[in-house]
Amino acid sequence: MNAKDLLDLVRKITDNEPRVRERGADEATDWVSTYSAAEAGATAxxxxxxxxxxxxxxxxxxxxxxxxxxxxxxxxxxxxxSQIRDIDLQGLPNQIREYISDLLEE
Incomplete structure (x- = not known):
């Protein structure tokens, strides 16, 4: 992954618009096989x-x-x-709670 692609991805993940953040997160999974250790850690x-x-x-x-x-x-x-622990579980759908539980078990 080159620097421009990583920067574009981070910009999408942190965009002000929820739909852009959602697309950015979806795109982050497209790069999994190409991430270096540093890129994977930073993106996560x-x-x-x-x-x-x-x-x-x-x-x-x-x-x-x-x-x-x-x-x-x-x-x-x-x-x-570690910031996943800061997510307030109240009011979240069960599927999201399961994702959080799975991540905290890893």
Whole structure:
């Protein structure tokens, strides 16, 4: 992954618009096989920080799914995604709660 692609991805993941953040998270999974260890860790961290502040359920679900996919690369440690613990579970759909539970078990 080159620097421009990584920067474009981070910009999408952190965009002001929920739909753009959701698409950015979806795109993050497209790169899993090409991430270096540093890129995987950085992308997972940005996704976790964004997820911890996310207010849109669809974007949050996409972010959590992307983190799980990136973790499958073996390059992501729990410390990369520690912000997941800051997500308030109240009012979240069960599927999102399951993603969070799966991530916290990793």
């Amino acid at each position: 961290t940005v996704l976790a920080v964004t997820a911890a502040a996310e207010t849109d359920h669809a974007a949050l679900e996409a972010q959590l799914h992307a983190i799980l996919e990136i973790m499958s690369s073996g390059h992501v440690q729990g410390s990369h995604i």
